[in-house]
Amino acid sequence: MPRSNRPRRAASGKSAASGKKAYGANQGPELDLERARSGFARRESAPDGEWMVRSMTASRAEKTYICPGCSTAVLPGIAHLVVWSEDHLFGAAAGLAERRHWHTNCWTTRTYRYR
Secondary structure, eight states: OOOSSOOOOOOTTTTTSSSOOOOTTOOOOOOOOOHHHHHHOOEEEEEEEEEEOOOOOOOOTTOOOTTTSSSSEEEOOOOOOEEEESSSSTTTHHHTTTEEEHHHHHHGGGGGGGG
16 A cells, blocks of 8 residues: 555644644745746857857846847846857856847747858
8 A cells, every 4th residue: 555645643642742843834935936947047059159048037027128139129028038158258257247138039040040
């Protein structure tokens, strides 16, 4: 018979405050899934080098940026990508300092320029 994942009941003669914490009493703060999904950068290889790409959700986009792909504004409240060079000439810190905000479609179609 498989084990149950439910917590065990306190014995009938013992109280619940016998040194063990109640089930669910020590759970941490609630996880912000929106922040967790957008917090990690992924590496992409392209003909123009290695790039780190991070998704920026619409709820976290608070400023106006100029997209280098189409030279139009990435407005607040629009989901987009933050991109920086992984193999920058002056190191990873310099690549991160020169990060750019791209429309998602502009970033995905930029590789067609090299074919």
